[in-house]
Amino acid sequence: xxxxxxxxxxxxxxxxxxxxxxxxxxxxxxxxxxxxxxxxxxxxxxxxxxxxxxxxxxxxxxxxxxxxxxxxxxxxxxxxxxxxxxxxxxxxxxxxxxxxxxxxxxxxxxxxxxxxxxxxxxxxxxxxxxxxxxxxxxxxxxxxxxxxxxxxxxxxxxxxxxxxxxxxxxxxxxxxxxxxxxxxxxxxxxxxxxxxxxxxxxxxxxxxxxxxxxxxxxxxxxxxxxxxxxxxxxxxxxxxxxxxxxxxxxxxxxxxxxxxxxxxxxxxxxxxxxxxxxxxxxxxxxxxxxxxxxxxxxxxxxxxxxxxxxxxxxxxxxxxxxxxxxxxxxxxxxxxxxxxxxxxxxxxxxxxxxxxxxxxxxxxxxxxxxxxxxxxxxxxxxxxxxxxxxxxxxxxxxxxxxxxxxxxxxxxxxxxxxxxxxxxxxxxxxxxxxxxxxxxxxxxxxxxxxxxxxxxxxxxxxxxxxxxxxxxxxxxxxxxxxxxxxxxxxxxxxxxxxxxxxxxxxxxxxxxxxxxxxxxxxxxxxxxxxxxxxxxxxxxxxxxx
Numbered sequence: 001x002x003x004x005x006x007x008x009x010x011x012x013x014x015x016x017x018x019x020x021x022x023x024x025x026x027x028x029x030x031x032x033x034x035x036x037x038x039x040x041x042x043x044x045x046x047x048x049x050x051x052x053x054x055x056x057x058x059x060x061x062x063x064x065x066x067x068x069x070x071x072x073x074x075x076x077x078x079x080x081x082x083x084x085x086x087x088x089x090x091x092x093x094x095x096x097x098x099x100x101x102x103x104x105x106x107x108x109x110x111x112x113x114x115x116x117x118x119x120x121x122x123x124x125x126x127x128x129x130x131x132x133x134x135x136x137x138x139x140x141x142x143x144x145x146x147x148x149x150x151x152x153x154x155x156x157x158x159x160x161x162x163x164x165x166x167x168x169x170x171x172x173x174x175x176x177x178x179x180x181x182x183x184x185x186x187x188x189x190x191x192x193x194x195x196x197x198x199x200x201x202x203x204x205x206x207x208x209x210x211x212x213x214x215x216x217x218x219x220x221x222x223x224x225x226x227x228x229x230x231x232x233x234x235x236x237x238x239x240x241x242x243x244x245x246x247x248x249x250x251x252x253x254x255x256x257x258x259x260x261x262x263x264x265x266x267x268x269x270x271x272x273x274x275x276x277x278x279x280x281x282x283x284x285x286x287x288x289x290x291x292x293x294x295x296x297x298x299x300x301x302x303x304x305x306x307x308x309x310x311x312x313x314x315x316x317x318x319x320x321x322x323x324x325x326x327x328x329x330x331x332x333x334x335x336x337x338x339x340x341x342x343x344x345x346x347x348x349x350x351x352x353x354x355x356x357x358x359x360x361x362x363x364x365x366x367x368x369x370x371x372x373x374x375x376x377x378x379x380x381x382x383x384x385x386x387x388x389x390x391x392x393x394x395x396x397x398x399x400x401x402x403x404x405x406x407x408x409x410x411x412x413x414x415x416x417x418x419x420x421x422x423x424x425x426x427x428x429x430x431x432x433x434x435x436x437x438x439x440x441x442x443x444x445x446x447x448x449x450x451x452x453x454x455x456x457x458x459x460x461x462x463x464x465x466x467x468x469x470x471x472x473x474x475x476x477x478x479x480x481x482x483x484x485x486x487x488x489x490x491x492x493x494x495x496x497x498x499x500x501x502x503x504x505x506x507x508x509x510x511x512x513x514x515x516x517x518x519x520x521x522x523x524x525x526x527x528x529x530x531x532x533x534x535x536x537x538x539x540x541x542x543x544x545x
């Protein structure tokens with residue numbers, strides 16, 4: 001079902017005024033509106049998505065001269081400014097027709113007012129005061145000239161998204177800022193995505209191989225002198241000094257998941273450039289990560305360790321989330337590896353992370369009902385190729401694809417009735433929302449779509465993601481397309497559009513599109529010895545190992 005620009009219902013709030021407002025001086029009866037319709041369909045309350053050229057029909061309970069009532073009817077926008085309208089009617093059918101004389105503004109709140117105050121009565125039977133509230137639809141015209149083909153659009157999106165990781169990188173370290181507007185605070189996982197994005201930039205000719213190698217060497221040199229904790233990196237750093245910036249009060253030490261996302265990017269860079277000096281530096285960083293320390297003497301990996309707070313956060317890395325790559329790298333470590341039992345008892349919880357149910361007729365092997373936020377099917381699989389990847393618990397090609405399709409099907413079903421959700425407007429994941437930042441999913445739906453969710457899923461749902469891409473760019477491109485590609489989120493229901501870019505959401509877009517187009521990052525990471533060893537040790541099978 002494509003997003004349409006016709007409305008299903010119209011907001012009609014029948015608010016009767018006080019007796020002094022609705023009765024004529026001689027206490028005669030007042031006329032009432034029986035119903036309001038648009039395009040032949042009766043309208044209801046507070047509906048969003050009204051066409052910009054809508055015409056409304058008010059059905060009165062008795063006959064009246066429309067010319068007498070025209071002066072009582074107003075159309076006003078959210079600032080209460082009057083909008084010019086044309087009022088006509090059919091006395092025989094007891095109907096009044098209302099249309100704006102020019103196209104309404106998109107995604108704007110309006111109301112039709114009927115003034116029933118005594119000073120404006122024009123007949124012995126005046127019309128009662130009412131308020132009809134509604135919100136208009138999007139402007140469905142193309143905001144950009146149509147490109148020649150699908151490939152040209154993918155090139156544009158990758159190039160513009162790449163600019164976040166190239167132009168906006170910290171000038172001293174090359175590390176990637178957490179978000180636009182905060183260049184000093186750089187992020188470890190986002191830099192891992194950035195290293196892969198730079199590889200894509202070289203591959204697509206956005207920069208030269210020499211430029212990509214030099215920037216990667218700069219990042220690796222910074223990482224070599226940055227604060228580390230048993231070899232693990234913190235979540236945030238000062239991009240100039242390498243000092244840890246606490247992510248929260250007790251999160252001021254090593255973050256194993258951020259470290260794993262960084263190492264994933266380091267592996268892609270090492271395998272791509274095949275530069276001896278760079279490879280040696282990367283190997284040393286990887287060998288110094290003490291994955292086994294983060295077991296806290298238990299058969300599970302823990303997310304955090306702090307020299308000031310020790311294991312106070314007590315967050316186990318277990319169940320289905322974005323962190324599978326941490327277990328694969330920990331198992332494949334040449335110096336501080338974990339056992340297969342740690343994976344089975346910790347991550348898989350002895351199989352307790354299985355789901356096994358179906359949602360929208362799609363079986364979901366692992367994780368919470370309806371799959372959770374889409375980043376959990378993406379971050380580890382920017383480097384790990386899920387196609388044909390299996391272990392004792394799941395087929396990961398089925399897991400990632402079906403989790404994505406369930407997310408799409410939920411948005412099309414739209415059980416909460418948010419305006420705009422459709423086969424072209426879908427994707428619930430973590431990102432910016434009107435009140436800050438949050439992780440959305442079918443079981444925590446706030447009405448905010450994150451472009452990264454659908455676009456980063458392109459390897460799993462190519463046509464569905466391409467349809468979303470075309471809609472985002474051509475139909476919403478005046479609101480969500482900018483200097484660094486697609487902005488972080490939007491709500492058509494609220495008429496809200498983020499003005500931010502986040503590294504952890506921009507990275508999967510350029511990488512996911514590349515894996516759809518060429519499989520480049522998958523091929524690089526999957527051939528790394530650490531990945532090969534880790535997957536085999538944990539009992540995975542794949543044609544690539």
